[in-house]
Amino acid sequence: MYEIRFSAIAQKYFKKMRNKKLKNTLYEALNKISGNPYAGIQKSGDLAGVYGYDVYHNGVNYELAYLISETERKMIVILLAGTRQNFYEELKRMYKK
Numbered sequence: 001m002y003e004i005r006f007s008a009i010a011q012k013y014f015k016k017m018r019n020k021k022l023k024n025t026l027y028e029a030l031n032k033i034s035g036n037p038y039a040g041i042q043k044s045g046d047l048a049g050v051y052g053y054d055v056y057h058n059g060v061n062y063e064l065a066y067l068i069s070e071t072e073r074k075m076i077v078i079l080l081a082g083t084r085q086n087f088y089e090e091l092k093r094m095y096k097k
Helices: 008-016 020-035 087-096
Strands: 003-006 051-057 060-069 075-083
Touching: 003 008, 003 020, 008 075, 020 051, 020 060, 020 075, 060 087, 075 087
Parallel strands: 003 075
Antiparallel strands: 051 060, 060 075
C-alpha cells in the first residue's frame, strides 16, 4: 500500500466537505488508489506525470488528481479533488507553480 498525502488545496477541500456520503465515496476511491496507484489514467501534455481518477456520486463526476512517488517511501500525493467543472483549468494553474 502506498502512503497518501494531500496538497494544501486538496486537504482544504476534504476538510470543508460536509456531505458525509460523498466524503466516504472519495475515501473509498483513495483506498483503491492506495492499493493500485496506476488504476487512474495518466494525463499527457501540460499535465504529463499526473494521474486522474474518476469518482461518480449521485450522477455527478468528481475527479482526483495525483502524483505517484516510487522512491524509498512509496507515496501518492493528492493534488486536487473536485467536480469536473473547471477542474483541469485549476489543475493546470496549480501544477505550473
